[in-house]
Amino acid sequence: MPNIDTSLMLSMTEAVKEAEKIAIATHLHPDGDAIGSSVGLMHYLESLGKEVSVVLNDRYPDSLAFIARKGIKNISVCEEEPERTSGLVIGSDLIFCLDMNSFGRAEKLEEPLKKAGCRKILIDHHLHPETEAFDIVFSKTDISSTSELLYYILLSTPDINGDPGKLPAATAEALMAGMTTDTNNFSNSVYPSTFGMASQLLAAGVDRDAIIDSLYTNYRETRFRLMGMLLKDRMTITPWGTAYMIINKDIAAEYDIKEGETEGFVNMPLGIRKVRMSFLLKEEDDRFRVSVRSKKGISANRCAAEFFNGGGHEQAAGGKLIKGRDLSAEPDIAEVAEYVEKCTYRFFNEKI
Ligand code: 5GP
Numbered sequence: 573m574p575n576i577d578t579s580l581m582l583s584m585t586e587a588v589k590e591a592e593k594i595a596i597a598t599h600l601h602p603d604g605d606a607i608g609s610s611v612g613l614m615h616y617l618e619s620l621g622k623e624v625s626v627v628l629n630d631r632y633p634d635s636l637a638f639i640a641r642k643g644i645k646n647i648s649v650c651e652e653e654p655e656r657t658s659g660l661v662i663g664s665d666l667i668f669c670l671d672m673n674s675f676g677r678a679e680k681l682e683e684p685l686k687k688a689g690c691r692k693i694l695i696d697h698h699l700h701p702e703t704e705a706f707d708i709v710f711s712k713t714d715i716s717s718t719s720e721l722l723y724y725i726l727l728s729t730p731d732i733n734g735d736p737g738k739l740p741a742a743t744a745e746a747l748m749a750g751m752t753t754d755t756n757n758f759s760n761s762v763y764p765s766t767f768g769m770a771s772q773l774l775a776a777g778v779d780r781d782a783i784i785d786s787l788y789t790n791y792r793e794t795r796f797r798l799m800g801m802l803l804k805d806r807m808t809i810t811p812w813g814t815a816y817m818i819i820n821k822d823i824a825a826e827y828d829i830k831e832g833e834t835e836g837f838v839n840m841p842l843g844i845r846k847v848r849m850s851f852l853l854k855e856e857d858d859r860f861r862v863s864v865r866s867k868k869g870i871s872a873n874r875c876a877a878e879f880f881n882g883g884g885h886e887q888a889a890g891g892k893l894i895k896g897r898d899l900s901a902e903p904d905i906a907e908v909a910e911y912v913e914k915c916t917y918r919f920f921n922e923k924i
């Protein structure tokens with residue numbers, strides 16, 4: 573079990589005890605870990621009689637709806653209800669920020685989070701957390717996921733007291749799902765404590781088969797059609813071991829691709845021996861969203877921070893290229909490809 577600081581636990585328990593209304597925020601484009609940890613914490617805090625809201629910048633993909641289903645009434649999305657969602661942040665007595673290392677990662681909720689006068693607690697596993705913005709910081713980078721970190725924090729509370737059987741069933745399920753997605757179903761960022769958590773939650777009755785079924789056997793066909801096309805026709809591999817695939821709006825429209833449906837694509841080229849770092853770039857209104865993955869010994873985090881306005885973890889990071897700043901106002905695929913090639917050539921050859 574990872575070491576959870578006792579004095580931080582005391583401060584958190586006190587803060588929760590004193591609060592009535594609690595908001596839980598996470599990063600934009602929420603993934604399985606963001607939703608799993610937020611919804612997991614929400615069910616736990618509800619079991620203590622708190623009024624809890626999960627506040628999101630944008631809605632989670634359909635593939636994660638099974639995690640949120642029992643708490644759907646407590647979830648508020650800024651892109652859908654801006655005033656209500658910011659109001660929930662500003663009006664709360666306590667805020668948890670999960671799976672994000674700075675307020676900026678919550679995009680439209682950044683300002684309300686800064687403005688809120690209440691105490692703020694960070695629970696996160698990313699590199700370089702903005703610790704000064706928070707009153708209580710649980711930050712651990714050598715852990716699979718925020719869901720795992722939260723699992724061990726909840727086990728350390730006086731009421732759960734080390735017994736996972738005392739967690740609300742919906743919390744146990746959400747945390748198992750969050751950890752499963754962030755480890756890519758136990759293929760990366762796995763520690764002894766990760767298997768410990770999985771083993772304990774299985775023993776406590778979590779239905780892992782159902783989680784795997786919901787996560788990995790429920791995609792729409794379009795995802796696989798696009799995956800095939802990209803791997804066949806659109807995956808470029810440079811002589812210095814960078815693989816990249818670019819999805820512009822035309823391709824996304826042609827294949828009717830929705831948020832979350834390209835999850836995992838970026839990992840695939842890393843299976844090729846000569847590939848050292850892999851990129852997936854997806855066009856949005858004002859930017860290209862960038863996903864970066866690297867093999868051990870190569871820092872996806874440093875590359876994302878240096879060239880793509882982002883960061884994350886050593887082997888899995890992300891960022892963005894802003895149109896009109898990093899790229900021309902109306903960049904085409906060739907321009908984006910040139911940017912990636914130039915930057916990664918420098919990254920590998922100038923040892924940035
Ligand atoms: P993904 O490629 O799956 O979107 O993100 C991989 C990792 O990088 C995640 O841990 C995510 O939180 C982080 N990440 C993605 N985009 C950004 C970004 O723009 N800035 C920072 N700091 N981290 C990011």
Ligand code: MN
Nearest residue numbers: 605671718754
């Ligand atoms: Mn995470």
